[in-house]
Amino acid sequence: MTSIILLAGFGIINLFVGFLKSNRILLPLALLFLAVVFGVNMLSWNDTQSYFNNMLTIDNYAVAFTGIMVLSTLLILPFSQRYVEANDQNLAEYYAMLLFSLVGAVMMVSFENVIMLFVGIEILSISMYVLAGSDKKSIRSNEAALKYFLMGSFFTGILLFGIVLVYGATGTFNISEISAAQTDADGLQNTMFTMGLLIMIIGISFKISAAPFHFWTPDVYEGTPTLFTSFMSTVVKIAGVAAFYKLMVAGFAASYAVWFPTLIAITVLTLVVGNIGAVVQHNVKRMLAYSSISHAGYLLMSLIAFNERSDASIFFYSLAYATATIAAFGVLQLVTVQRGEESFQGFNGLGKTNPLLAFAMTISMLSLAGIPLTAGFFAKFFVFASILENADLMWLVVLAVILASVGIYYYFKVVIAMYLQPAGDYGRVKVTGFVSFVLIFITVLTILFGIAPALMSDIL
Amino acid sequence: MLILDYKLTSNTFSPLQMNQIPEVIRTIPLDYYLYFSTALFVIGIVGVLTRRNAIIIFMCVELMLNAVNLLLAAFSAYRSDPSGQVFVFFIMAVAAAEVCVGLAIIVMIYRNIRSTDVQLLNYLKW
Numbered sequence: 001m002t003s004i005i006l007l008a009g010f011g012i013i014n015l016f017v018g019f020l021k022s023n024r025i026l027l028p029l030a031l032l033f034l035a036v037v038f039g040v041n042m043l044s045w046n047d048t049q050s051y052f053n054n055m056l057t058i059d060n061y062a063v064a065f066t067g068i069m070v071l072s073t074l075l076i077l078p079f080s081q082r083y084v085e086a087n088d089q090n091l092a093e094y095y096a097m098l099l100f101s102l103v104g105a106v107m108m109v110s111f112e113n114v115i116m117l118f119v120g121i122e123i124l125s126i127s128m129y130v131l132a133g134s135d136k137k138s139i140r141s142n143e144a145a146l147k148y149f150l151m152g153s154f155f156t157g158i159l160l161f162g163i164v165l166v167y168g169a170t171g172t173f174n175i176s177e178i179s180a181a182q183t184d185a186d187g188l189q190n191t192m193f194t195m196g197l198l199i200m201i202i203g204i205s206f207k208i209s210a211a212p213f214h215f216w217t218p219d220v221y222e223g224t225p226t227l228f229t230s231f232m233s234t235v236v237k238i239a240g241v242a243a244f245y246k247l248m249v250a251g252f253a254a255s256y257a258v259w260f261p262t263l264i265a266i267t268v269l270t271l272v273v274g275n276i277g278a279v280v281q282h283n284v285k286r287m288l289a290y291s292s293i294s295h296a297g298y299l300l301m302s303l304i305a306f307n308e309r310s311d312a313s314i315f316f317y318s319l320a321y322a323t324a325t326i327a328a329f330g331v332l333q334l335v336t337v338q339r340g341e342e343s344f345q346g347f348n349g350l351g352k353t354n355p356l357l358a359f360a361m362t363i364s365m366l367s368l369a370g371i372p373l374t375a376g377f378f379a380k381f382f383v384f385a386s387i388l389e390n391a392d393l394m395w396l397v398v399l400a401v402i403l404a405s406v407g408i409y410y411y412f413k414v415v416i417a418m419y420l421q422p423a424g425d426y427g428r429v430k431v432t433g434f435v436s437f438v439l440i441f442i443t444v445l446t447i448l449f450g451i452a453p454a455l456m457s458d459i460l
Numbered sequence: 461m462l463i464l465d466y467k468l469t470s471n472t473f474s475p476l477q478m479n480q481i482p483e484v485i486r487t488i489p490l491d492y493y494l495y496f497s498t499a500l501f502v503i504g505i506v507g508v509l510t511r512r513n514a515i516i517i518f519m520c521v522e523l524m525l526n527a528v529n530l531l532l533a534a535f536s537a538y539r540s541d542p543s544g545q546v547f548v549f550f551i552m553a554v555a556a557a558e559v560c561v562g563l564a565i566i567v568m569i570y571r572n573i574r575s576t577d578v579q580l581l582n583y584l585k586w
Contacts, residue, residue, distance in 0.1 A: 115547050122554045129561050133568060142569045143581040149565050150517055150578070153558050154508050157524035160551065161501055164528050168494075168535040173543055192494075219584040 001051045001058055003041040003066055004106050010037070011099035018092020023084050027077065030095040034074045041066050054174065055113040062110035064315055064460055065242040069105050072234045072322045073098060078438040079330045080227050082337060094134060098231060101127035105239035109246065114163050114173045117243060121159070121207060124236060125152050131228040132220060144223025151216045159203025165196025175251035182254035194258055201262055204247070208240035210266050210300060211273040214293045221289035226336065229285065230329030233292040238318040241299045245314055248303065256306065263304045268399065270297035275403040278410045283342050284332055287410055291368060294407065295321050301400060302383045309386035312460040316382050319456055320375035320449060324367035327442045331361040338429050344413050349423025357429060358418045360439040365411040367446045370404050375449035380404060382457060482537035493534035500527035514566050514576040525555050
């Protein structure tokens with residue numbers, strides 16, 4: 001709760017600091033704010049409290065996911081240094097928007113009432129609509145903003161319709177009361193309730209870009225400025241999956257039989273579309289967009305496992321996915337801005353010209369592909385272990401492993417371009433010491449969680 | 461606040477108190493609200509899927525949200541539960557915020573391509 005208040009307050013302070021002539025103070029200030037929020041958030045560990053008439057509950061689950069999301073933002077912000085150097089007029093707004101959208105993300109992981117889930121999703125999305133179009137002169141950024149906005153508000157409407165049908169059937173917005181209402185004799189037979197539940201699943205699947213509601217993802221990710229794409233593919237997705245899991249566990253556990261087949265179908269489609277779609281891409285940013293779809297599929301796998309290991313495996317997967325993705329998008333941003341090329345050729349010879357960038361990118365690709373000794377391997381391992389407790393789902397694990405090996409192909413296209421292709425005309429990519437330090441830090445985190453996953457895998 | 465009641469029993473309009481509105485809502489069966497709202501919602505969906513002008517698509521999204529609002533008000537009145545009506549205010553506030561951002565995005569696009577036709581925007585594809 002304090003983290004929500006602090007984030008909102010700090011966002012407003014950041015807006016006012018934007019009136020100063022110099023941009024230099026903004027980045028350190030935003031980083032400081034986020035560090036404070038991260039620390040304050042950790043104080044609520046093991047101290048479950050409800051707020052606003054039981055509309056928000058800050059428990060360990062909420063604290064853990066808030067921690068990941070604040071940490072991700074903290075690691076994303078240093079890559080905005082090029083805006084500072086270009087003396088971008090709107091930098092204060094960008095930081096404020098990121099802080100405000102974090103408010104929504106925190107509400108999404110700590111909601112106890114569907115109203116709060118809806119408001120959280122909207123606070124998060126509306127900020128992201130603005131940031132998607134933040135490059136006002138670029139027609140691609142414009143197109144991304146329009147597509148994201150129209151599709152996002154359309155699926156918000158669908159989510160709302162689902163919420164209302166569930167409200168009509170149960171008479172409450174509180175998820176534990178919704179859960180209690182289903183144990184009544186005719187709870188499952190109620191058509192309105194079932195329709196509402198399935199429509200809500202469609203609405204949330206859109207937000208985490210699960211197939212068949214993924215079609216916006218590649219376009220929006222490609223058009224959006226890379227800094228905000230990395231925020232979208234980490235914070236927005238993690239908040240969506242965490243909210244989805246919480247909704248299902250706390251609200252709809254009794255209707256497992258209704259949503260289980262639906263989610264199986266969504267998960268299989270997401271895994272197939274994400275991995276196969278990424279293979280045929282020429283643009284690295286689009287490849288990473290499809291890869292984020294496929295990772296939504298792995299995250300959904302631990303959701304449908306639906307046992308006591310699920311929350312821990314979602315948590316660890318989110319952590320591994322966030323660190324690897326931030327490093328990948330960070331390097332991508334540096335390379336594409338300075339070399340002006342978003343395709344795989346843009347990475348040619350990076351191993352020669354910038355060994356550090358190439359190494360960080362390689363580790364993050366290995367982690368995303370799930371190669372041992374990186375965090376991604378244990379993330380996938382925990383997901384598969386949790387789903388294998390249900391022996392009937394063996395086929396899903398086999399499918400996921402096959403598709404994960406397809407993933408190795410497209411992730412290694414980047415690595416091959418960096419180390420085996422000549423640099424040609426491309427010179428050295430300029431990197432500041434601060435950004436190098438952050439990249440090293442992320443890489444160390446990825447390897448650390450790959451060697452000692454027990455540091456984080458048991459805390460939930 | 462007073463609103464006018466069209467009861468046929470008297471020749472003149474009799475004033476109706478705010479707290480009697482749920483009873484007026486309940487004079488129509490709940491099913492009808494459900495069918496009507498669903499019809500409005502589907503009209504909105506069809507509009508979003510078939511129209512090409514960004515502003516009209518946006519109007520159709522608003523139609524979907526208003527169908528939801530209507531249904532919420534009806535459920536709320538039938539269940540004598542105020543939380544549904546409170547949610548209507550949340551939806552209206554959020555929809556207003558969305559209008560601000562959405563119209564700004566559409567104006568930004570109009571400045572760049574002098575049109576609001578969504579099919580002209582096809583730069584992002586593989």
